[in-house]
Amino acid sequence: MAKHHVTTTINGDRTEFLCDTEQTLLDVLRDELGLTGSKEGCASGDCGACSVTMNGTLVCSCLVLAAEAQDAKFETIEGVASAEELHPIQRHFLQEAALQCGICTPGFIVATKALLEHNPDPTETEARYWLAGNLCRCTGYDKIIKAVMNAAAEMRGA
C-alpha cells in the first residue's frame, strides 16, 4: 500500500514524513525522524515512556497513529530545553536525583510539564495521580515527586 504523506509541527518546526498505515507516531518519531528521546516501554499506553503533547494534550505517542499527526502540533522531550538552558523541571529532576537509569525520565518530564501547565499548584496527591500513567521502576517515585513539587514552586515564583 502507498505510504501516507503527513505534514505536522514538531517542537515548533514544520515537519513532513511518509508513513505506513500501521506505524505509530512513536515509530515515526524514533525510526523516521531520529527523535529517540521518546522511549518505547510497552507500546500499549501503560508506561508513559513515550509521552508527548498533541495540540497541548498529554498523550502516549505509541497510541497515536502517525497518519493522525496531519496538521497537529507536537511537543516532545527534545523541545523542552532551550539551547541556552534547561527547563526548571529538568533542573529540579537533576538536583533531586529524580532518576536512576533514566529511561522513564523523558516521559516524566513531558508529563510534568503538561501537569504544571494545567495545574500550576498541584498537591502531592494530585501530582501522584497525574503521573500515575508514567512508570518508574528504579526510584520508588519519592524523589520524582520532590522534583515536581520544587519545580512547581519555582515556576509559580513561590
Place this chain on the structure above:
Amino acid sequence: MGNEEELNRIIDYSGRDYKHIGTRPVRPDGVDKVTGRANFGADFDMNGMLHGRMVRSPHAHAKIKSINVAKALKLEGVKAVVTGKDFPAIDPSDKIVGEVVVSFYDMSRNVIARDKVYYDGHAVAAVAATSPQIAERAAALIEVEYEVLKPVMNLAEAMKKNAPVLHKGMTTEGVEPAPKKSSNIAKRAQFALGDVEAGFKKAEVIVEGDYSTQTVHQGYIETHACVVSLAADGMATVWSSSQGQFMVRAMCAKLCGMDNSKIKAIPAEIGGGFGGKTVVYLEPVAMMLAKQSGKPVKMVMSRDEVMRATGPTSGGHARCKLGALNDGTLVAGELEMEYEAGAFPGSPVGLGCMTGFAPYNMTDILCTGWDVVVNRPKAAAYRAPGAPVAAFAVESAMDELALKLGMDPLQLRIKNAAIEGTQAPYGVKFGRIGNLENLRAAEEHPHMSVPLGPNQGRGIASGFWFNIGGTSSAEVMINEDGTVIVVTGNPDIGGSRASMALMAAEVLGVDVSRIKPLVADTESVAFSALTGGSRVTFATGKAVIEAAEDAVKDMKRRAAKMWDVELDQVEWENGCAVCIETDKHKPLSIADIAKKSDRTGGAISGKANINAQGAGPAFGTHICDVEIDPETGFVTVLRYTAIQDVGKAIHPSYVEGQMQGGAAQGIGWALNEEYVYSDEGQLLNTGFLDYRVPVCSDLPMINTVVVEVPNPGHPYGVRGVGEVPIVPPLAAVANAVSRAAGVRMGHLPISPPKLLASIDEAK
C-alpha cells in the same frame, strides 16, 4: 509525623571528614538523560541495517517436530532466517560452577530452542528483513510443527512422583544415595549450624508456618535491544544494553563459536536491569542473522516478549519453624524451601538458604533448599536473588513469634540481632556490621511513634545481603589541561558514574566538575566483571581509587622532576604537589603538571586491575504502615521507612534512591505482582496493564535512614547498597497487613480478593 530532617537521616559511625565523598553533585550523565539525548539499547541504528524478529513458541511444553522456513524466505525483503540448528553444539558439561551454576548448554537452548520448547514464549527461530513490518510478517510465515506435551506449571505439580519430566536424564543432585530416576528436582542445597533438633528441645515457644510467593519480573522499563554487525573478515560489533559488556562478549563468543577478540561489545545506556540484564537473549541470535545476511541486524523486544521470555525471579514455597525461650531468645530455626528455576535448573534457592536467618544470632539452624524446574521462563537474577523469599518466610515467622510471646517485634529483633563475631548461617563469622545500629535507628525513628487508627497495622522486617567484590578495572587519565577522565568497564545502572567521579575527586583533590567518568567498550578498558551483586561502588570504586592513587604517584614523580628534587620530598595535598624540602617551590596543581607533561615523560595516567576482596555484608530494616479496607480487601501503604547500613554513602541521593526503589519493588511483590498462567501454560498478563508494578499514586513518600558503619574492606568504608532494600519489604508489608487484618497473610501477593477471603475465613 515529623519534619523531613527527622524522617530522612544519615547516621555516620566513621568519624572521618571527607571533602567530596558524601556530597550530592548533579550526576555527570544527568543532562543527557533529562533532555532525551542519552542513547539506550534501542536508540542506535547502523547504516543498511536489517530488523530482526523472533518466532516464539505458543506452547509451554512441546517437542519441535519440524520448522519450515521456506515461505518466510520467499517474502520480499527477508534476508535471513535462523533456527537452533544454525548455532554450534555445546557440550552439556560446559558450565561455570559458582553460587549459581551457569550452564552454557542450557543458555544456548534458552536463547533459541533445539529439539524442545520449555515455556510459552521460548524462541524457536528468527528472521531478519529490511523493515520491522516485513520481519513481523515473515515471522508469521515460519511454520513450526509441535508435539504438545503436558506442561508442569508449578512447584507442587513438578515435584509429584509421576509428573511429566522436562529434562530426561536430569536427576536430583545433592541427595544420598544419588537417585537414578529422572526428576524435575535439579538439586538439594543444605546449610546447617549446630544441632537443630537439640535446639528445638530447648525451646519454650515454637512457631511454624507455611509461606509462598509467586513468579515476579524485574520489570525494567527498557526492553532488551541490540544492534549487531559482523563484517566479512569475521569482526563483530555488538551495541547493546546490558549489565556487562564483557559478559555480552563472552556469551556471544561462547554461543556463536567465536573468539573474544573478534567481538567488540559497546555498552549502551541501560534502562534498568535489577539483575535481569546479566544474561543474553538477543545478541547471539542477531549475530547469526548478521552472519547469514552480511548486514547489521537490530533486534528490539516487545514488552510481551520481555514478560514471556526473560527474567523472571523464582516463585517459592517455604516452611519456617522457629524456637525461642520465653524471654524471646531464639534457640532454633528450620527453613525448608522450594524455588522455581523456570525451564532450566539454577534457581537462587541456595542463596535463600544462606541469607534467611542471617540477621539473627542463632547457633542451631537447618536450611534446606530444592531447585525445581517448571515450564516457565528460566529465572534470571533479580536484586538479592533468592533472599527476599527466604526473608519473607523468616520475618513473617518472627512476627508470629513476637505475637505469641507478646513481645514488641522490634525488641525481639534487637534481642537476637547478629553482631560482629556472630556466626553466619553460611559459614563465616561476621566482621563489623551495622545490623544492630539499624534496629536502634528504627527504635528512635518518629515513624514508630505515629499512632495507628482502625484497620491499620505496622509491620517490621529485616533483611541481609552478602554484597560481592570481584574483578574490576579502572584507568584515570590526566588531560593536558589538567581535567581528568575516569574509565571503567561497568555499565552505570543507577548513578555509579557519579560515585566513580566522587571517589576519584577525593583521591586527586580536585572538584568533581573537572572529572569525566565514562563506561568504555570491551576494547578500551581491561576486563571487568559485570554490574551486579552490589559490587560496582565497592569493587570498581576500589579500582578507581587505586588508579587515581597511581596517577597521583606519577604526578608526584613529574613534580620532583620539574623541581629537580628527590621524590620523597614531594607530597600530594589538596590537589597539588607540594615540596616539603624547601618553600621556594610553589605547589603545582594537576593543570600545572599536565601542561608540562611532555617535558617530564609524556602523558599521565594511572590504572588498576584488581580482584577486590573484603566486600561488606549489609543489613536493612524496614517499617511499613498500612490500612486495609475490610469491605474490598484493598491495601493502602500509609507510611514507609527504609533503614540500611550502607557502610559509606558516596553520593547519598543515589543511595537513598536505591533504598526507595528497592522498597517500591518489594511493595509490588507483596501486594500486586504475579505471573498468571492459563491451564495450558500460556502467560496471561504480558503487559503493564495487568502485570501491575506500583505506580506513583500507589505509594507514599519513602523515608530513608542511611546508617554508615564503615566496611573495613574499602578505603572509604563502602559496602554496596542496591540489593539489601528489596529483602525486607515483602514481610514488612505482609506483617503490617496481617496485624491490621488479625490474620496471617503468608501467601503473596496480598491481592484484594485474597485478603478478603482470608478476613472472611477468620470470622
